[in-house]
Amino acid sequence: MKKNHPFHLVTSSPWPILTSINIFTMLMGLIMWMTKKELTLMIMGTSLTAICSIVWWRDMMRESTFQGNHTIKVISGIKLGMIMFIISEVMFFISLFWSFLHSSLSPSIEIGMNWPPKSIKTFNPMEIPLLNTIILLSSGATITWSHYSMLDNKLSKAKKSLMMTIIMGIYFTILQKWEYDQAMFTISDSIYGSMFFISTGFHGIHVIIGTTFLLVNFIRMKNLHFSSTHHLGFESAAWYWHFVDVVWLFLYLMVYWWGK
Template identity: 60%
Template sequence: MTNLSHNHPFHLVSPSPWPLIISLSIFNNLICTVSWFHNFYIPSLSLSIPGTLICMYLWWRDISREATYQGCHSINVFKGMKMGMILFIISEIFFFISFFWAYFHSSLAPSIEIGQSWPPKGIIPFNPFDIPLLNTIILVSSGLTVTWSHHALINKNFNETKKSLFLTIFLGIYFSLLQLFEYINSPFTMADSIYGSTFFIATGFHGIHVIIGTLFLLICFIRLLKFHFSSYHHFGFEAASWYWHFVDVVWLFLFISIYWWSF
C-alpha cells in the first residue's frame, strides 16, 4: 500500500548515510590502489573493498524496501527513474568514446615515437579468434538470456525468469574469469607504449562494468527469489537489463576495433 503524507506523486528521499560512506570508501579504494601500483601496499585495501560491497548491499536494501514494501515508487517516480537510467547510460557511452578516441587517434596515424606502425614494433597483439571470440560469444549469449528472462517475467513465467537470469549471471562470471586469464597471460603490459595503455584502460574499464552489471543482476536475482518483482512492477530488473545490453554493445566495438582490426 502506498502511504504518502504529501500531496504530490513524487518520492522525497529520506536522509541516508550510504552516499557519503560509499564515497569515502571508494576514495579510499583509489588511494590504496594507486599506492599499490607504486609498490606501497596499504593494509586497509583488504578492508576497503569489502566495505564498499557492504555499503552497496545496504543501499540496495533500502531502495528495495522503498520500491517493494513502502510503495514510494509511483508512476511519475518510475518515469524519472527511467529517464535517469537512460541519461546515465548516455554518459557511459561518452565515457567509452574517450577511450576509442584515444585509440583511433594513435592507430590511424601512428606517430614517429612508436615507429609509425600499428601495433608498435615489439607488441604481439592477442589472437582475436581465441579468448576474445569466446568472450564475444559469451556476452552475446548473455544478452539473449537476459532478454529471455525479461520476457518471461512480463509473461508471469517466474521459473523461466529465474533459470535464464541465473544463466546470465553465470555467463557474466565466466566472461570475467576468461578476461582475468587473458590479462595474466598477456605478452605486453599497460606500460608498453600507447597500445598497451589504451588496450588495458578500455578493456579494463569494460571488465569493471561487466563485474558491476553482474552484481546488478545478482541483486535482481535475490530480489526475484524474495518475490519483489511482478509482471508490471520490475524496473530494477529492467534497468539491469538495459545496463547489460549496453555492456554487450561496447564489447562488440572493442572486439572489432581493438582485437580484430589490430591483429
C-alpha cells in the same frame, strides 16, 4: 504523513557520503597495492564499500517494494536517469575508441609510424576474444529471455535465464583475467598497451558491476519483489547489461580485430 503529489521525497541517508569515502579508501588502497604490494587498505575499503552498498540497496528495496514510494511518476524519472547515465557511459567509451582510432590510423614517429608498434605481440582475435564475444552475446540473449519471461509471469524461467546470464558474466571475467596473465605486453608498453588495458579494463569493471547488479536482482526475484508490471530494478539491470554487450562488440572489432 499524507502527501498530495506523486513524487518521492527521499529521507536523509548516510550511505551516499559513507560510500564515497569508502570508494576513495578502496582506490587509495589500489594504489598502495600497485606500488607497495600492500593489500590491507584496499581490502578494508572494498569491504566497507560492499557493506554500505548492501544497506543502501536494502533501504531502496524497502522504499520501492514495501512502502510503495515508486509511483508511475517516480519510475518515469528513474528510467530517464538510467538512460542519461548509460548515455554518459557511452560517451566515455567513445573517447577511448576515438583515441585508439586516432593512434592506429595515424601512428606517430615515436612508435615507428607502425600499428601496432613492432615491440607489441597482439592477441589472436579468433581465440579467447572470440569466445568472450560469443559468451557476452549469448548473455544478452538470456537476459532478454529472462525479461520476457518476467513480462509473461513465468517466474521460474525468468530466474533460470537470469542465473545463466550471471554465470556467463562471471565466466567472461575469469577468461579476461586469464587473457591478461598471458599478455606479452603491459600497460606501459607504448600507446597500444595503454589503450588496450584501459579500454578492456574499464569494460571488465563494467562487467563486474553489471554481474553484481544482476545478482542483486536475482536475489530480489527469489524473494518475490517483482511482478510483470513492476520490475524497475530488473529492467534497469537488463538495459545496463545490453550496454555492456554492445560496448564489447565494438571493443572486439576495434581493439582485437582492427588493431591487430
